[in-house]
Amino acid sequence: MLDREAEVAVTLREPREFTDLALERYTHIVLPDGDYxxxxxxxxERLALWVRAGGILVGVKRGALWAVDVGLTEAAHAASSSELDENPEIIRADYVDKEALEALDRTAGAILTADxxxxxxxxxxxxxxxxxxxxxxTLTLPNAADRFAAVVAWTDRPPIAGLLADSQRERLPGTPALLAERHGAGSVILFSDNPDHRGYWHGSQRLMFNVLYLGASFLAPGQRFAD
Known part of the structure; x- marks a missing residue:
């Protein structure tokens, strides 16, 4: 997106390369959807220190969920709709039906209204x-203690296009589509879904540009003046 739309060069790194990566060389790090x-x-721990020193950390889908799971945000982990409850009522099913049953909880692609x-x-x-x-x-981001953190939240309005699983109709409304927190001089900003889907979703693509260029422009709770 950046090289095509903004003519900004980016550095691509695999997660396994992060061990020896000199984080201080970077102002922004984007964790895309992937296996972490x-x-x-x-x-x-290194990323937490880097953020507090002024870095902007952006997570998308599973990249965002990893940031939540390892404590880089104050939001608590919220299970995806495919995960079991603490006391689940398990109904036995045949393996041949696995794909069809799991599809009932999965949104293959829908256009929804967010606020x-x-x-x-x-x-x-x-x-x-x-x-x-x-x-x-199926990923759902948790709400944070900061009541201003959910910059974009999913609504309960019917899909504009596509189908939404019944389980997501119940759990998705009110949860963040974009969560933004200040940590020290930096920020942790998370997307539940890719705002630049396939490179042509220009309406929400603006959110990613705002995150990259204005990611440190908002104030933390109780903060009255920018650093």
Whole structure:
């Protein structure tokens, strides 16, 4: 997106390369959707220090969930709709039905209405509070203690296009589509879904540009003046 739309060069790194990465060379780090199971807690500790020193950390989908799980945000982990409850009622099923049953909880691709706080710096340039967003998968971001952190939240309005699983109709409304927190001089900003879906979702693409250029422009709770 950045090289194509803004002519900004980016540095691509695999998670396994982060161990020896000189974080101080970077102002922004984006954790895209992917598998972070092999990434150790040592990196999380380094990223936390880097953020407090002024870094902007952006997580998208599973990149965002990893940031939550390792404690880089004050929001507590919220299970995806495919995870079991603490006391689940398990109904036996045949393996041949696995794909069909799991599909009932998964949104393969839908356009949903989200509510954006247009007064927030990360909502700059967006005039309407109604923002169509592309939604896929089952991941749900948790709410944070900071009541201003959910810059964009999913609504309970019917899908504009596509189908939404019944389980997500119940759990998705009110949860963040974009969560932003200040930590020290830096910020941790998380997306539940990719705002630049396939490179042509220009309506919500603006959110990513705002995050990258205005990611340190908002104040933490209780903070009256910018650093």
């Amino acid at each position: 199971t092999a990434v150790g807690s040592a990196l999380a 954006i706080d247009t007064s927030h710096p990360l909502g700059a340039g967006l005039a309407s509070r109604e923002l169509p967003l592309y939604r896929s998968g």
